[in-house]
Amino acid sequence: MTTxxxxxxxxxxxxxxxxxxxxxxxxxxxxxxxxxxxxTTTSAVIGNDVQTLPDFPxxxxxxxxxxxxxxxxxxSFAAEDIFTPGDRPDVLVAMNPAxxxxxxxxxxxxxxxxxxxxEFNKANLKKAAYEENPLDTDALDxxxxxRVPITSMTTRALEDSDLTAQQKARCKNFFAxxxxxxxxxxxxxxxxxxxxxKFATRATLREANVAVLKAGHAYGETTEMxxxxxxxxxxxxxxxxxxxxxxxxxxxxxxxAASQQAGTxxxxxxxxxxxxxDVLHELARFKNFGVKTFQxxxxxxxxxxxxxxxxxxxxxxxGTSGPGLALKGEAVGMAVMVELPMVIINxxxxxxxxxxxxxxxxxxxxxxxxxxxxxxxxxxxxxxxPSDCFTMAIEAFRIAVKHMTPVIYLSDGYLGNGAxxxxxxxxxxxxxxxxxxxxxxxxxxxFLPYKRDEWLARPWAIPGTEGxxxxxxxxxxxxxxxxxxxxxxxxxxxTDLRAAKIERIAxxxxxxxxxxxxxxxxxxxxxxxxxGALRSAVTRAQRRGAKVSHIHLRHLNPMPKNTGExxxxxxxVLVAELNCGQLRALLRAKFLIDCAGLNKVAGQPFRVSExxxxxxxxxxxxxx
Amino acid sequence: xxxTYTRKDFTSDQDVxxxxxxxxxxxxxxxxxxxxxxxxxxxxxxxxxxxGCSSRxxxxxxxxxxxxxxxxxxxxxxxxxxxxxxxxxxxxxGDGDGLxxxxxxxxxxxxxxxxxxxxxxNNQIYGLTKGQYxxxxxxxxxxxxxxxxxxxxxxxxxxxALAAEASFVARTMDRDTKHLQQTLLAAAxxxxxxxxxxxxNCNIFNDGAFFPLTEKATKADNTVVLEHGKPLIFGKERExxxxxxxxxxxxxKLSEVDESELLVHDAERADPVLAMLLDRMTHPQxxxxxxxxxxxxxxxxxxxxxxQVDRERKRKTPDLAQVFRxxxxxxxxxxx
Ligand code: SF4
Numbered sequence: 024m025t026t027x028x029x030x031x032x033x034x035x036x037x038x039x040x041x042x043x044x045x046x047x048x049x050x051x052x053x054x055x056x057x058x059x060x061x062x063t064t065t066s067a068v069i070g071n072d073v074q075t076l077p078d079f080p081x082x083x084x085x086x087x088x089x090x091x092x093x094x095x096x097x098x099s100f101a102a103e104d105i106f107t108p109g110d111r112p113d114v115l116v117a118m119n120p121a122x123x124x125x126x127x128x129x130x131x132x133x134x135x136x137x138x139x140x141x142e143f144n145k146a147n148l149k150k151a152a153y154e155e156n157p158l159d160t161d162a163l164d165x166x167x168x169x170r171v172p173i174t175s176m177t178t179r180a181l182e183d184s185d186l187t188a189q190q191k192a193r194c195k196n197f198f199a200x201x202x203x204x205x206x207x208x209x210x211x212x213x214x215x216x217x218x219x220x221k222f223a224t225r226a227t228l229r230e231a232n233v234a235v236l237k238a239g240h241a242y243g244e245t246t247e248m249x250x251x252x253x254x255x256x257x258x259x260x261x262x263x264x265x266x267x268x269x270x271x272x273x274x275x276x277x278x279x280a281a282s283q284q285a286g287t288x289x290x291x292x293x294x295x296x297x298x299x300x301d302v303l304h305e306l307a308r309f310k311n312f313g314v315k316t317f318q319x320x321x322x323x324x325x326x327x328x329x330x331x332x333x334x335x336x337x338x339x340x341x342g343t344s345g346p347g348l349a350l351k352g353e354a355v356g357m358a359v360m361v362e363l364p365m366v367i368i369n370x371x372x373x374x375x376x377x378x379x380x381x382x383x384x385x386x387x388x389x390x391x392x393x394x395x396x397x398x399x400x401x402x403x404x405x406x407x408x409p410s411d412c413f414t415m416a417i418e419a420f421r422i423a424v425k426h427m428t429p430v431i432y433l434s435d436g437y438l439g440n441g442a443x444x445x446x447x448x449x450x451x452x453x454x455x456x457x458x459x460x461x462x463x464x465x466x467x468x469x470f471l472p473y474k475r476d477e478w479l480a481r482p483w484a485i486p487g488t489e490g491x492x493x494x495x496x497x498x499x500x501x502x503x504x505x506x507x508x509x510x511x512x513x514x515x516x517x518t519d520l521r522a523a524k525i526e527r528i529a530x531x532x533x534x535x536x537x538x539x540x541x542x543x544x545x546x547x548x549x550x551x552x553x554x555g556a557l558r559s560a561v562t563r564a565q566r567r568g569a570k571v572s573h574i575h576l577r578h579l580n581p582m583p584k585n586t587g588e589x590x591x592x593x594x595x596v597l598v599a600e601l602n603c604g605q606l607r608a609l610l611r612a613k614f615l616i617d618c619a620g621l622n623k624v625a626g627q628p629f630r631v632s633e634x635x636x637x638x639x640x641x642x643x644x645x646x647x
Numbered sequence: 648x649x650x651t652y653t654r655k656d657f658t659s660d661q662d663v664x665x666x667x668x669x670x671x672x673x674x675x676x677x678x679x680x681x682x683x684x685x686x687x688x689x690x691x692x693x694x695x696x697x698x699g700c701s702s703r704x705x706x707x708x709x710x711x712x713x714x715x716x717x718x719x720x721x722x723x724x725x726x727x728x729x730x731x732x733x734x735x736x737x738x739x740x741g742d743g744d745g746l747x748x749x750x751x752x753x754x755x756x757x758x759x760x761x762x763x764x765x766x767x768x769n770n771q772i773y774g775l776t777k778g779q780y781x782x783x784x785x786x787x788x789x790x791x792x793x794x795x796x797x798x799x800x801x802x803x804x805x806x807x808a809l810a811a812e813a814s815f816v817a818r819t820m821d822r823d824t825k826h827l828q829q830t831l832l833a834a835a836x837x838x839x840x841x842x843x844x845x846x847x848n849c850n851i852f853n854d855g856a857f858f859p860l861t862e863k864a865t866k867a868d869n870t871v872v873l874e875h876g877k878p879l880i881f882g883k884e885r886e887x888x889x890x891x892x893x894x895x896x897x898x899x900k901l902s903e904v905d906e907s908e909l910l911v912h913d914a915e916r917a918d919p920v921l922a923m924l925l926d927r928m929t930h931p932q933x934x935x936x937x938x939x940x941x942x943x944x945x946x947x948x949x950x951x952x953x954x955q956v957d958r959e960r961k962r963k964t965p966d967l968a969q970v971f972r973x974x975x976x977x978x979x980x981x982x983x
Contacts, residue, residue: 068977213975266976276971283967290730309970311959315729315952320755324722327715327752331695331726334713335734339726357716447971486693486711486727486734494659494706496714497698506661507706 036251037208042101043255044109045203047196048126049118049139050087051080051094054196059096060267060442061200061214067267067444068213070257071100074555075442076108076628081297081381088142088150093125102256106408106555108441110630114206116199118142118173120151135167137202139195141174169248173198173239180238184231194235201239208254211236261446268445270409270438270552271298274368275305277416279312282338285420285456288313290332292325292341297380298436299344299370322350326367330354333363334495336460336485338420342368345387346377348431349394355429356395359521361495362473362481364423364430366416371435371551373626382626383437385551386602391431392580392609398518400525402426403580405433407554410445412438415577421456426528427480433579435601437628438552459483463490472505478531479524528581535583539565539572542592545641548618549599550576550606553629557599560634569642576606587614595641597621599634652683659709670821670847671700674768675707677827678737682710685835687735694737695724697744700775701768701847704739718749721756724763725948732949735835738765742783743773746802750782757811759948760839766831767804767842770849771856778852790852804844805926805940809919814839816922816941820846822861826872826937833939839947860935869930873938878909881934889928896928914942 045062047055056077067073078095085092099109114135117123119142130136143156157163158170177195184191204211214236222229243249268276282289291314293303307316315337319325326341333339343351348369358365371387373379391403402422406415412434423430461482464470472493473481484491493505501508502516537546539561549557554575561573574589576582590596590610598607599621607618621637623629657679665671682692692710696702698717705712711734715723720738728736738756745753745767756763772790773779779792780799788797808816815837819830827845834841846857859869871881871889879889880901888909890899896910913921922940929935 064975068975070977070979217975260979262979262981264972264976264978266972266974279970280967283965288730290726292726309965310956311963312965312967313956313960315956317726317729317952319722320751323719324725324752324755327719327722328726328729330715331713331723331728332730333726334723335727335730337730353716354719361713447976450968450971485731487691487731489688489690492690492710494661494708494712494714496706496712497716498714 037254038251039254039256041103041255042099042105042109043114043207043253044097044099044112045114045116046095046097046112046126046129047116047199048093048095048122049196050121051084051092052087053094053118054193055094055096055118058196058200059098061217062203062209063098063267063442064217065204065209065213066098066100067265069209070260071255072103072105072258072260073098073100073267073442073444074105074108075099076437077440079381081379086150088119088121088147090121090125090151093122095122095126100255102258104258104260106558107628107631110632116203118195118199120147120153120157123157124151124153130166132165133167135169136163137169137171137199139173139199140170141172171202171242171248176238176242177235180234181231184234185227186231191231194231197232197235198239198242201236202243205240205243206249206252208252211240260444263446265444265446267442268409269301269440269442270406270412270434271301271370271440272305273409273412273445274406274416274434274439275302277413278340278366278420279306279309279314280413280453281417281420281456282314283312284417284453285338285424285458287336287338287458288315290315290317290329290337290339292317292319292329292332292339293343294319294322294325294347296322296344296347298372298439299342299347299368301439302342302368302370322347323354326351326354329365330358330363333358333365334486336483338424339363339365340368341365342370344370344372344380345374345390348387348390352395355401355431356397356399357497358429359395359399359401360497362427362521364427364483366419366423366430366432368432368434370439371433373624379626381436383435383552383628384601384624384626385435385553386605386624387433388550388579388602388605389608391433398522400522401580402428402430402525402528403433404430404578405551405576406438407551407575407577409438409441409443411577413445413448417454417456421454422528422531424456424458424483425480425531426478426524427483428525433551435552441552460485461488461491463488471503473500473503475520475524478527479520526581529584532578532583534585535574535576535589537572537574537589540570541572541589543570543572544593545569545571545595545597545638546574546590546593547571547597547599547634547638548574548576548590548606548610550579553599553601556629556631556634559631560638563631563635564638564642569638571638571642579606582613587616590614590616595619597637597641599629599637601628649686649688652689654679654683656689657682657709659707661706663707664703665700666851668850669700670770670849671704671768673821673824674766674827674845674847675704677824677831678704678766679708681828681831681835684832685735691733692735692737693727694739695720695727696739697749698775699741699744699773700849701739701741702744718744718747719752720744721749721752721763721765725756725759725761728761728763728949729952732762732953736763738763740765740767742767742769742771742781742804746782746804746807754807754811757808757813757840757842760812760814760945761949762838762840762947764831764834764841765843767844768847769804769844770847770853772849772853774849774852803926806923808842809922809926809941813842813941814943814945815841815939817842817939818844818846818937820857820861820937821848823937830938833942837942839945859930869934870937871934873912873914873925873936873940875912875914875939875942878906878911880906880909889933894924896924896933898933914939916941917943
């Protein structure tokens with residue numbers, strides 16, 4: 024086995040590598056996500072930097088053994104800081120023929136394939152539409168193939184167990200995990216701990232899982248099948264306490280933290296939708312923090328209840344994915360009109376319409392900016408890594424309550440389900456969020472619900488406050504008083520004010536920075552979850568001497584004040600995004616800067632190599 | 648202590664802009680009349696409405712008010728009440744707003760039993776959009792959008808509320824100011840969703856839709872007032888009553904049938920069967936029932952929600968740092 028970055032210092036039969044990418048693939052009932060997360064935790068605990076990418080089918084239980092039923096989990100672990108879960112796996116663990124078939128095209132030549140030999144029977148081959156057993160033909164030439172009878176070895180390890188045959192068969196994922204632990208020189212401790220905790224009261228299951236895990240490990244050690252094992256030393260990470268976190272979990276924690284920092288209870292209105300539901304599941308566990316979660320009857324109710332909660336003075340949050348944002352459009356426009364603070368999470372997925380619910384895409388940017396009737400500007404932020412989901416959640420509410428505006432938070436399926444080590448922040452160091460409700464006006468003063476402060480924000484006057492009784496509504500309103508107004512000049516004035524209020528947020532966000540030089544031949548511009556791929560590709564190109572910089576937007580509306588000026592200092596601008604050119608269109612329109620595009624809508628994240636190739640193409644002849 | 652208010656305290660400085668003669672005026676006036684008696688300070692009262700003629704009402708109330716978007720007022724009110732259970736929250740909606748575009752929210756707010764007072768102005772027509780048939784318009788009705796007759800079968804608001812498990816369901820009329828006031832007060836007193844259908848005359852697009860029920864000459868023969876624990880008696884001379892024949896109600900004369908044989912109203916029955924049966928009594932075969940169809944006790948949504956928060960708080964001290972460290976953690980130290 025080789026990896027692009029392997030340092031092949033041979034130390035006995037243990038080879039040292041910088042980075043390895045493994046994909047576990049099997050039937051959706053085979054527990055691939057579970058072993059993937061165990062492998063991730065173990066690798067993180069021993070100090071590797073890790074990045075993961077789950078890939079599961081949209082169907083809950085597609086027919087066992089079929090191609091649509093294949094579920095996979097990819098993990099990249101390294102002795103250095105890494106930004107992506109790896110382009111192509113070095114090792115594929117295929118638990119059945121369908122898993123092999125569905126993933127084979129992703130493997131580079133020379134990759135290692137470990138198959139569960141027992142499952143390559145006639146019936147399963149047929150389900151995967153294999154005419155012949157690929158293990159017996161030359162179909163896998165050029166790969167290193169290991170045929171391991173995982174199912175029968177698992178059953179044998181459980182000969183004395185009281186489990187049913189079916190329960191025994193279900194343990195086979197742990198055999199594969201044990202084998203991979205041996206091959207990559209990982210300790211069993213943290214997985215054993217987790218098994219003991221999970222099955223604390225169910226001794227039979229606990230013993231079975233432990234036995235099978237150890238059997239897998241021992242199998243690697245005792246058979247002569249593998250000539251060498253591999254070691255990936257710890258990475259040089261910033262000191263501190265770490266845990267592994269998915270983007271969705273970080274999103275939930277970020278909003279929880281925002282509520283604590285604001286001293287204001289969080290209200291989360293949501294309707295279940297893939298891939299955003301995990302945020303609802305997470306937040307529903309934090310009732311002890313005063314979090315109120317409302318599972319609404321539909322997307323519209325979810326956002327409307329959130330607007331109601333915002334009016335009532337809560338930190339009001341709603342969450343959804345693409346089609347749900349379309350349904351929420353009118354109510355978000357209402358929040359723009361009545362100028363109440365709230366945050367709308369959109370964990371983007373493949374579209375249009377129902378699209379690809381479990382796959383990632385960034386094609387809702389223009390929907391977020393323009394997807395409402397009338398001139399209805401609002402603020403948009405986008406986290407760029409799973410950990411950044413935490414940071415930007417707090418940022419979203421900081422802006423919402425200070426500037427009295429709805430804020431759309433654009434995550435995506437890749438960020439939401441992907442995981443990486445998260446340096447646990449010190450609670451005391453979290454930014455403050457200042458919430459100031461309007462109070463009764465002084466003697467002789469009149470309360471004006473649409474009088475603005477220096478940021479053009481109106482007062483947040485919540486029902487229950489004595490002396491502030493007033494009406495808000497979705498009809499155009501007179502400046503200051505908020506009374507209904509059909510006056511033409513007033514409508515122009517209010518439209519301008521709402522726009523200026525959002526533009527002014529640019530004075531309240533950090534300037535855009537370039538990774539690399541502040542000027543040069545090429546700026547690679549991105550936003551959201553493509554950060555890792557772009558950063559890796561730019562880093563590699565820089566190492567080869569290219570004068571290329573990476574610029575990543577986390578505030579998309581308004582953009583940082585120096586955006587146009589910074590981009591204009593580069594000869595060329597490449598906008599890389601998982602859509603057909605939405606940010607590119609915005610940048611061109613806003614700054615009259617010509618931009619090239621790298622665009623992909625395949626439901627998959629960028630491969631670093633794809634970005635690198637595009638950089639090379641644009642810098643052709645200019646690099647040394 | 649709640650201050651002593653008069654109707655004027657609940658009147659905003661905005662000019663009322665309904666068509667002269669519209670039934671909405673009476674409903675607004677009765678709401679303003681009863682609010683001094685519900686035991687809430689003015690700043691703890693909020694009106695939420697959707698879109699339509701009726702939904703302009705919050706602008707005319709000197710309380711907190713929110714004129715929202717079409718059909719969604721129940722959802723917005725749910726959010727408000729969830730985060731501030733102390734408020735008295737009123738939802739103002741119409742037959743189009745509540746039963747057509749907002750039907751889904753109306754159903755779900757009632758099954759959740761959020762403590763709101765929902766007033767549905769039923770004029771059996773779209774007024775603000777100038778006269779199209781609504782979900783409660785009669786079959787065959789000719790309107791601007793149904794010049795040769797409406798082919799949509801109408802739905803019955805009370806039946807919808809009962810099917811949605813509403814805990815308080817009542818009907819009243821714009822012209823019967825006293826009954827309207829009584830009904831609003833009963834709705835305000837009820838803990839849980841109170842659903843009140845108000846027959847409202849749209850004198851521009853559907854004038855006289857309820858005249859047989861509201862006009863002096865015919866009212867007594869065409870309506871029956873429901874009173875909990877009392878037999879159903881009606882007529883100018885209170886000479887008629889309703890008797891149940893199996894599951895079928897029938898009109899009987901008290902000169903022929905003893906009062907003890909009459910159907911006795913039970914608004915507090917656990918199941919909604921009787922209330923449903925009463926709702927099926929329609930003009931002209933039957934007198935139309937007015938009053939409280941159903942009033943049962945059920946925990947309110949916002950209380951259950953707050954209850955979970957309070958219980959979880961007691962069970963687990965909120966500790967952000969601890970939540971951050973959940974699961975497996977590891978320490979990275981500076982390597983020498
Ligand atoms: S259109 Fe009908 S319901 Fe609307 S204000 Fe005029 S009379 Fe009233």
